[in-house]
Amino acid sequence: MVEFALVFPFLLVLCLAAGDFGRLFFHGVTVANAASSGSHYGSLNSGFAAQPGKMQDHAEKDAGDLSGVTTTATQYCDCPPASVSDFTSDPTVVSCDLAAVPGTCAGGSYSLPRVYVRTDVSQTFRTVGPYPSIPELTVINGRAYMRVQ
Numbered sequence: 001m002v003e004f005a006l007v008f009p010f011l012l013v014l015c016l017a018a019g020d021f022g023r024l025f026f027h028g029v030t031v032a033n034a035a036s037s038g039s040h041y042g043s044l045n046s047g048f049a050a051q052p053g054k055m056q057d058h059a060e061k062d063a064g065d066l067s068g069v070t071t072t073a074t075q076y077c078d079c080p081p082a083s084v085s086d087f088t089s090d091p092t093v094v095s096c097d098l099a100a101v102p103g104t105c106a107g108g109s110y111s112l113p114r115v116y117v118r119t120d121v122s123q124t125f126r127t128v129g130p131y132p133s134i135p136e137l138t139v140i141n142g143r144a145y146m147r148v149q
Contacts, residue, residue, distance in 0.1 A: 013131070020127045028140050030066055031121050035142035037062035038073055038119030043146035046099065049075045049117050059121050072120045075148075077113040079105030115148040 038059030042049045055073035063069045077099050078091035094113050098104040103111045121142040130136055 016128055017131055017134075020131075024125055024127075024138065024140075027066060027123060027125050028142075030063060031069070031123055031140045031142035032144075033142075034059045034063040034069070034071070035119045035121040035144040038071060038121070039117050039144035039146040042073060042075065042117035042119070043148050046115060046148055049115055049148045050096075055117060055119055059119050063121065063123070066123055069121060069123045074118050075115065076118070077115050079113050116145055117148060118143065118145050 038055040041058040042051070042055040048054065052073035052075065056071040059071040059073070060069060063071075075096055076093065077096040078093050080091055081089040091114075092105075094104060096113075096115060099113050099115050101112075104113050105111050123140050125138045125140055127134065127136050127138075
């Protein structure tokens with residue numbers, strides 16, 4: 001009985017820490033899925049991509065009951081490198097107002113810019129209690145990019 005009394009506080013803290021890590025991973029998956037949901041909505045067509053508020057709404061709905069979730073959604077466009085075999089060059093960022101204008105992208109056979117959406121979701125996770133050498137607050141970030149269909 002004495003051994004149990006000595007070990008019980010350690011086991012209790014261990015069980016609480018395991019539960020907190022489970023909650024942390026659950027929040028991480030939920031934040032990542034919320035970012036994906038917002039980007040998926042925006043990627044359905046160019047009309048939805050131009051509505052960042054609705055992408056944010058979809059991300060917040062997918063986050064469910066998590067408190068303190070912040071979302072941002074953006075649309076951006078770029079032109080691919082001139083050569084199909086050139087994987088080392090970065091794409092050229094262009095205005096999305098030119099996304100439907102043929103010849104916007106110089107060089108190559110593909111003259112229209114590629115349109116993308118990005119959704120960022122973040123949430124601050126708080127543990128149940130303080131643990132030695134483990135932070136009480138952790139910021140969880142999720143980001144999803146998708147190309148508009």
